[in-house]
Amino acid sequence: MESSDTLRNKCAACYRQFNKMEHLVEHMRISYHSVHEPTCGICGKHCRSFESMREHLIGPLPKAECERVFKERGCDICLTILGSRNALRVHRETCQLSRGNAGLLHRMGNLGIYDEIKVDNNRAKVVALACKMVGGGSDGSLDLCARVCLIDEYENIIFQTYVKPHLPVTNFRYETTGVRPEFLRDAMPVRQVSRKIQDFLCNGEAIWKIRSRGGRARILVGHGLDHDLKCLDMEYPPILIRDTAKYPPLMKTSKLSNSLKYITKAYLGYDIQTGIQDPYDDCVATIRLYMRMRSQFHKWENYPLATDPQNRNNFAQWRQSELERMSPEELLEISRSDYSCWCLDSRDPSA
Known part of the structure; x- marks a missing residue:
């Protein structure tokens, strides 16, 4: 069982664990975790790419419980988890396209x-x-x-x-x-x-x-x-x-x-x-x-990029003490993406 100290120093996005809170803060400063990352529909783990999420789900060293559920109800194309095998069958008919x-x-x-x-x-x-x-x-x-x-x-x-x-x-x-x-x-x-x-x-x-x-x-x-x-x-x-x-x-x-x-x-x-x-x-x-x-549905944020002026001080060095007092979930809440997710185009009326 994980101790309370270990849980406190565990990234709320990718679940990496750190010995000290200051190390978790530094991880969040450079990881750019955000709501726009591919996320496991079973355990909620954030992955940097769909390739890394595919490895998390189906190998070569997948997480056992996620692998089990994915084999039953997961789409191997878009990596979505469906509610039932029948829902998966219906979904896959539209998900798999053809030339x-x-x-x-x-x-x-x-x-x-x-x-x-x-x-x-x-x-x-x-x-x-x-x-x-x-x-x-x-x-x-x-x-x-x-x-x-x-x-x-x-x-x-x-x-x-x-x-x-x-x-x-x-x-x-x-x-x-x-x-x-x-x-x-x-x-x-x-x-x-x-x-x-x-x-x-x-x-x-x-x-x-x-x-x-x-x-x-x-x-x-x-x-x-x-x-x-x-x-x-x-x-x-x-x-x-x-x-x-x-x-x-x-x-x-x-x-x-x-x-x-x-x-x-x-x-x-x-x-x-x-x-x-x-x-x-x-x-x-x-x-x-x-x-x-x-077409991916991600949580809407007024300022979604780490480069947006409103986010420039989110993980500033002068806030180090304050950041170390935050919970992993609070750190994730202020973290932003370092790339422009294409879902943002769907919210641009001119696109």
């Missing part, structure tokens, strides 16, 4: 290209971007954008075209890209493609004026967007970028990203990037991952 759900528009879209932004998508506030790269340079290792796709949150194609790189292509990587030399011969130049996409994303706002989510500019979703934007020679404000390769709950660790292929299988339940890869499939996967993360 074929995109429907007729995708199949029609692949018959040709949309080399003009579709005007009926001008109201889209969230869009996903994906590119496919061919190789340039003497050894073919330099990534050059050869296909690009842009879709809205309803998986409608906004823009899809082949792209003519600004450098000669030395490796078409046909086995994965499906790109042949004749497809790029009369394709739209990369600078023209970039200009069209950037104009659409900015939606009438000057890019240097975009400072928040409250304007007309659109949220951009993708996987490894730094690389895609670099290959398109584009810039876009980080505040409007939602990258599934950099979103902490979807990462392996704080420094390593999961592949889009892996997180699509793990958190949507279907396979992508088999054989010749279509950028539309990548767009659909990232927009679905974004919508799933955005």
Whole structure:
């Protein structure tokens, strides 16, 4: 049985135990525990990512009671705990998506290209971007954008075209890209493609004026967007970028990203990037991952980020004595996230 001293020095979020209260305070100062962390629906433990929560539930060294309950009533895709096995069966029918759900528009879209932004998508506030790269340079290792796709949150194609790189292509990587030399011969130049996409994303706002989510500019979703934007020679404000390769709950660790292929299988339940890869499939996967993360219900906080001015003194050194007198639950109550949870987008009326 745990002593009262041990319980007092036990983190109310991740359940780590400390010998002294000052050590727990320092842990809370640097851990950034918050209501936005993935949380076990059985024991309430906070985890830094869904990967760590998956390990907590199903191995390799899971918590025994949580593992038992999860095997009976847990969804292995979204990691939710349901009330009964029947509820789990009904839930899983909607939780597990399929690559074929995109429907007729995708199949029609692949018959040709949309080399003009579709005007009926001008109201889209969230869009996903994906590119496919061919190789340039003497050894073919330099990534050059050869296909690009842009879709809205309803998986409608906004823009899809082949792209003519600004450098000669030395490796078409046909086995994965499906790109042949004749497809790029009369394709739209990369600078023209970039200009069209950037104009659409900015939606009438000057890019240097975009400072928040409250304007007309659109949220951009993708996987490894730094690389895609670099290959398109584009810039876009980080505040409007939602990258599934950099979103902490979807990462392996704080420094390593999961592949889009892996997180699509793990958190949507279907396979992508088999054989010749279509950028539309990548767009659909990232927009679905974004919508799933955005739809999580978390406790509302007026100032949810540790960087918000209102929170800057929550764990200030000059408050050390006061903090050491608080209970673990009180420390958790004042702790805030060090990343912007995508659930906050659902509370932004402009998103």
